[in-house]
Amino acid sequence: xxEAYHVxxxxxxxxxxxxxxxxxxxxxxxxxxLLEADLGLAEQVISDDAKVDDARAQCEEQAYALLALxxxxxxxxxxxxxxxxxxxxxxxxxxxxxxxAKAARRRHPEPVLPDAVRPYFAEMGEIxxxxxxxxxxxxxxxxxxxxxxxxxxxxxxxxxxxxxxTVLMDREWPHGVAAAVDVTLLGRFYExxxxxxxxxxxxxxxxxxxxxxxxxxxxxx
Amino acid sequence: xxEAYHVxxxxxxxxxxxxxxxxxxxxxxxxxxLLEADLGLAEQVISDDAKVDDARAQCEEQAYALLALxxxxxxxxxxxxxxxxxxxxxxxxxxxxxxxAKAARRRHPEPVLPDAVRPYFAEMGEIxxxxxxxxxxxxxxxxxxxxxxxxxxxxxxxxxxxxxxTVLMDREWPHGVAAAVDVTLLGRFYExxxxxxxxxxxxxxxxxxxxxxxxxxxxxx
Numbered sequence: 001x002x003e004a005y006h007v008x009x010x011x012x013x014x015x016x017x018x019x020x021x022x023x024x025x026x027x028x029x030x031x032x033x034l035l036e037a038d039l040g041l042a043e044q045v046i047s048d049d050a051k052v053d054d055a056r057a058q059c060e061e062q063a064y065a066l067l068a069l070x071x072x073x074x075x076x077x078x079x080x081x082x083x084x085x086x087x088x089x090x091x092x093x094x095x096x097x098x099x100x101a102k103a104a105r106r107r108h109p110e111p112v113l114p115d116a117v118r119p120y121f122a123e124m125g126e127i128x129x130x131x132x133x134x135x136x137x138x139x140x141x142x143x144x145x146x147x148x149x150x151x152x153x154x155x156x157x158x159x160x161x162x163x164x165x166t167v168l169m170d171r172e173w174p175h176g177v178a179a180a181v182d183v184t185l186l187g188r189f190y191e192x193x194x195x196x197x198x199x200x201x202x203x204x205x206x207x208x209x210x211x212x213x214x215x216x217x218x219x220x221x
Numbered sequence: 222x223x224e225a226y227h228v229x230x231x232x233x234x235x236x237x238x239x240x241x242x243x244x245x246x247x248x249x250x251x252x253x254x255l256l257e258a259d260l261g262l263a264e265q266v267i268s269d270d271a272k273v274d275d276a277r278a279q280c281e282e283q284a285y286a287l288l289a290l291x292x293x294x295x296x297x298x299x300x301x302x303x304x305x306x307x308x309x310x311x312x313x314x315x316x317x318x319x320x321x322a323k324a325a326r327r328r329h330p331e332p333v334l335p336d337a338v339r340p341y342f343a344e345m346g347e348i349x350x351x352x353x354x355x356x357x358x359x360x361x362x363x364x365x366x367x368x369x370x371x372x373x374x375x376x377x378x379x380x381x382x383x384x385x386x387t388v389l390m391d392r393e394w395p396h397g398v399a400a401a402v403d404v405t406l407l408g409r410f411y412e413x414x415x416x417x418x419x420x421x422x423x424x425x426x427x428x429x430x431x432x433x434x435x436x437x438x439x440x441x442x
Contacts, residue, residue, distance in 0.1 A: 064298060064302070067298055068294040068295070071292035073289045074289070078285070084302065084305075088309075168398060168402050173398050177390070177401045178389075180398045181390065181402075181405045184405045184406060185409065188409065
């Protein structure tokens with residue numbers, strides 16, 4: 001039974017790693033669709049989101065089966081519950097990439113972003129994708145050290161996000177209210193994505209090591 | 222063992238009901254602090270949020286204990302997992318009320334909202350609080366019928382939220398970009414709160430009846 005538990009837990013971890021790749025690719029494409037007003041890419045992200053939802057449902061079913069058949073206790077139980085939480089956060093990350101893609105589609109062929117704020121989104125997008133890819137690496141390599149940089153990357157996204165507000169609040173913002181509304185929501189989507197990525201990565205460390213790394217008081221909305 | 226399971230599940234449900242009341246009150250106060258620029262109320266919501274976090278941790282511990290000691294299967298297992306998800310969503314609802322209160326505090330003594338959009342927030346706040354209170358009622362009365370109106374209430378919040386965007390995007394919006402940014406984020410906080418409330422109420426129906434009501438494709442970020 002212990003053997004079966006570990007085989008099943010490994011399969012569950014593999015599926016969570018695959019979900020991390022899915023949502024990393026979704027955010028990569030969504031960011032490109034946003035920066036380059038690429039409608040095809042936006043459509044791809046939008047139609048691919050159902051796959052992320054399916055993957056989450058499958059992870060949950062695996063976790064349910066594991067709980068029902070193996071009735072794990074103590075750390076093993078917490079590990080399975082961490083996997084369920086991780087699957088939920090990964091699905092949300094997919095939803096946030098979807099929101100970015102929908103914004104790109106809504107304004108197409110106009111670009112959503114005024115030129116002045118494009119670099120901020122390019123950078124937030126890059127870090128967000130990197131965070132999701134690190135999650136996959138933590139699982140594949142079980143190298144917890146690789147995940148150490150996660151929090152500082154997330155802090156970087158928070159800094160950019162905050163800076164974006166000072167740009168928006170500047171009395172000289174010349175791009176109008178509609179653009180400001182888009183930028184506000186998009187900034188929030190990236191900030192939430194990065195935050196979820198950190199929480200997923202931490203839960204993954206728990207799934208592969210059985211130990212939870214120290215938790216900051218991350219916003220978790 | 223079945224007896225112990227049901228007693229413990231009932232205690233867990235009671236605690237989730239208490240959390241629903243906490244987050245309903247938080248949103249009620251946060252909305253009043255927003256509408257009346259009431260700093261004291263805002264501070265109260267901000268300092269009370271730690272209690273919601275504690276309540277969530279306690280619910281999770283109860284659920285863990287239930288899983289570890291009773292090893293429920295089939296519907297019983299899904300019920301406990303539904304309770305864990307519900308506790309997570311309730312904590313997020315508390316966070317969203319906290320964000321509203323922080324916005325009120327940030328702009329104090331200035332009002333955050335231009336007069337033109339105050340009625341929208343008054344209404345969204347009222348429905349949001351009502352949704353959270355319905356969740357409590359579902360548990361207390363086990364009256365699933367009472368929860369039937371949830372989805373239409375949530376649709377109402379979505380309608381107001383959408384309408385808010387048409388107000389913002391109007392070329393005549395005379396209140397400047399900073400107010401538009403605040404209104405955009407606040408609108409999103411209410412929309413997310415209502416959405417989480419519906420998902421919690423549905424999970425509660427599952428917790429008290431063992432049956433999941435039909436799920437729409439609610440946004441779930």
